[in-house]
Amino acid sequence: MASQHYDLIIIGGGPAGQSAALIxxxxxxxxxxxxxxxxxNFVTTASHGFLTRDGAHPSxxxxxxxxxxxKYPTVNYIAGKVSEVSRLAGGFxxxxxxxxxxxxxxxxxxxxxxxxxxxxxxxGIEDVYGKSVYPCPFCDGYEHSDxxxxxxxxGAIEHFVPMMRIWSRDMIVxxxxxxxxAKVKAELQAKGVPVEEAGVASLRSKGGTxxxxxxxxxxxxxxxxxxxxxEFSSPATDFAVRLGVIANEENDWGMSELAxxxxxxxxPGLYIVGDARMGFAGIAAAVSEGGFxxxxxxxxxxxxxxxxxxxxxx
Numbered sequence: 001m002a003s004q005h006y007d008l009i010i011i012g013g014g015p016a017g018q019s020a021a022l023i024x025x026x027x028x029x030x031x032x033x034x035x036x037x038x039x040x041n042f043v044t045t046a047s048h049g050f051l052t053r054d055g056a057h058p059s060x061x062x063x064x065x066x067x068x069x070x071k072y073p074t075v076n077y078i079a080g081k082v083s084e085v086s087r088l089a090g091g092f093x094x095x096x097x098x099x100x101x102x103x104x105x106x107x108x109x110x111x112x113x114x115x116x117x118x119x120x121x122x123x124g125i126e127d128v129y130g131k132s133v134y135p136c137p138f139c140d141g142y143e144h145s146d147x148x149x150x151x152x153x154x155g156a157i158e159h160f161v162p163m164m165r166i167w168s169r170d171m172i173v174x175x176x177x178x179x180x181x182a183k184v185k186a187e188l189q190a191k192g193v194p195v196e197e198a199g200v201a202s203l204r205s206k207g208g209t210x211x212x213x214x215x216x217x218x219x220x221x222x223x224x225x226x227x228x229x230x231e232f233s234s235p236a237t238d239f240a241v242r243l244g245v246i247a248n249e250e251n252d253w254g255m256s257e258l259a260x261x262x263x264x265x266x267x268p269g270l271y272i273v274g275d276a277r278m279g280f281a282g283i284a285a286a287v288s289e290g291g292f293x294x295x296x297x298x299x300x301x302x303x304x305x306x307x308x309x310x311x312x313x314x
Contacts, residue, residue: 003101006032011082012110015283016274018065019290025072027298032102036081043130050283085239112275113233124203131208133226141167144225153229154178160229176200263293
């Protein structure tokens with residue numbers, strides 16, 4: 001199958017990719033926008049924190065994005081999963097699982113992260129994840145204000161618990177068999193936050209709502225909702241690694257960034273934005289990253305075209 005050539009290939013159709021595609025269309029760049037349409041956040045009942053769409057289901061955001069992108073003729077929306085990526089002389093190529101191949105001078109990866117719930121070792125997490133137990137308090141904390149919260153984890157607890165007090169003072173930390181630093185534990189308990197270091201046998205729930213945390217010693221502790229502290233996601237694709245991206249040093253949150261704040265990587269012409277860049281961005285930040293990155297790309301493309309433009313005869 002013959003390949004098509006573009007100015008830009010965007011892989012990934014979450015908020016970062018959608019925003020990137022919108023700016024690409026508005027700057028009239030010939031763009032292949034490839035979206036597998038299997039977003040990480042479809043598991044939740046609603047998304048929050050994005051003005052004008054606060055509380056909308058992620059599927060609504062995708063539907064509106066597709067409708068609005070349709071009016072930009074230079075953006076080719078491709079519903080498909082990319083299976084292969086490679087670097088070429090002067091650009092990049094991407095091939096979908098359906099066998100379509102396209103090339104471009106530049107490539108933007110916005111494939112996000114995937115949750116690995118098995119890593120948490122919390123039996124029953126599948127029944128409550130995205131419904132009453134979440135990874136992001138900024139996304140879902142408000143809806144569970146003043147509830148009895150379960151905080152699952154033992155790393156970075158000293159940062160997470162003070163922040164969670166914004167939403168509720170009724171918290172219990174469950175370390176699931178992992179010992180907590182003695183100093184951190186003492187401070188939490190002194191400030192009214194109990195710590196349970198016993199292993200978690202299961203999470204009991206009703207209709208997706210957490211009701212009890214059952215411990216290995218048989219105790220059942222009533223809770224209404226919860227948040228997970230531990231990092232349990234990983235990049236949804238290994239495209240960055242395949243293309244030779246070298247990660248930057250860990251940031252203040254302990255996450256390795258694959259690109260700078262403007263999406264640039266050590267590979268000229270290759271950009272990474274959104275959750276794919278550093279593990280977590282949130283909808284509003286991802287939209288900002290995707291749009292800003294393509295604005296920068298558009299300027300680069302314009303200057304390249306200007307440089308080779310012949311002067312008009314006088």
